[in-house]
Amino acid sequence: MHQLVLVRHGESAWNKENLFTGWTDVELSERGEEESRDAGRLMKEHGFVFDVAFTSLLKRAVKTLWIMLEQMDQMWIPEHKEWRLNERHYGALQGLNKAQTAEKYGDEQVKLWRRSYEVRPPALPEGDPRHPSFDPRYRSLHKELLPDTECLKDTVERVLPFWEQQAVPALRQGERILIVAHGNSLRGLIKYLDQVSDDGIVGLEIPTGSPLVYQLDHDLKPIRHYYLKDLAQDG
Numbered sequence: 001m002h003q004l005v006l007v008r009h010g011e012s013a014w015n016k017e018n019l020f021t022g023w024t025d026v027e028l029s030e031r032g033e034e035e036s037r038d039a040g041r042l043m044k045e046h047g048f049v050f051d052v053a054f055t056s057l058l059k060r061a062v063k064t065l066w067i068m069l070e071q072m073d074q075m076w077i078p079e080h081k082e083w084r085l086n087e088r089h090y091g092a093l094q095g096l097n098k099a100q101t102a103e104k105y106g107d108e109q110v111k112l113w114r115r116s117y118e119v120r121p122p123a124l125p126e127g128d129p130r131h132p133s134f135d136p137r138y139r140s141l142h143k144e145l146l147p148d149t150e151c152l153k154d155t156v157e158r159v160l161p162f163w164e165q166q167a168v169p170a171l172r173q174g175e176r177i178l179i180v181a182h183g184n185s186l187r188g189l190i191k192y193l194d195q196v197s198d199d200g201i202v203g204l205e206i207p208t209g210s211p212l213v214y215q216l217d218h219d220l221k222p223i224r225h226y227y228l229k230d231l232a233q234d235g
């Protein structure tokens with residue numbers, strides 16, 4: 001059996017303000033830092049030990065990882081920062097308030113943008129300074145890889161190469177891995193792991209800062225998954 005733990009970053013400053021975030025690089029809120037400490041303590045209490053960690057290039061995920069590793073006294077393990085684990089790119093919606101956007105475009109349209117599989121939000125305008133091509137952290141990537149908007153399908157398609165080329169080899173070597181990412185990049189990975197349908201994924205929500213444990217069989221197929229908080233509550 002293989003161990004995989006997925007954690008969505010703790011609450012961010014823009015989660016708190018209910019703003020579309022995507023690739024915007026925002027800090028954790030104080031609550032998000034507390035969630036991260038609690039998650040690290042919980043994993044330590046349950047004896048979780050990791051051999052390698054993966055996270056995105058966005059500080060809300062990186063800091064969540066660091067805070068949890070510090071609580072577990074495992075800051076020494078190798079960590080890999082992967083653009084492919086970044087949150088789904090929300091295009092021109094980034095920075096807009098979700099409630100105000102729903103008032104302007106309607107709840108149904110916003111739900112489609114947020115939770116459907118193949119509906120992309122409006123793209124960033126050409127030359128928008130927020131485009132990833134202006135961000136030095138992506139300078140080594142071919143421009144056609146850099147999104148100006150993404151639907152969940154797009155996100156799945158850029159997360160899966162990470163899964164196949166980075167996570168699978170580590171798991172097959174018996175390494176216990178921790179992945180700290182984002183609500184939608186994790187929805188995309190979970191869709192693949194659990195073979196969730198395009199319709200079924202609409203209802204899947206990932207809470208912030210809550211370790212989700214996957215037990216995988218020899219073929220890396222999920223045997224079971226559970227939130228560690230639920231296990232703790234069940235005693």
Ligand SMILES: O=C(O)[C@H](O)COP(=O)(O)O
Nearest residue numbers: 019020021022087114183
């Ligand atoms: O990018 C964001 O706005 C959040 O991280 C996730 O937003 P969502 O839950 O609206 O997809």
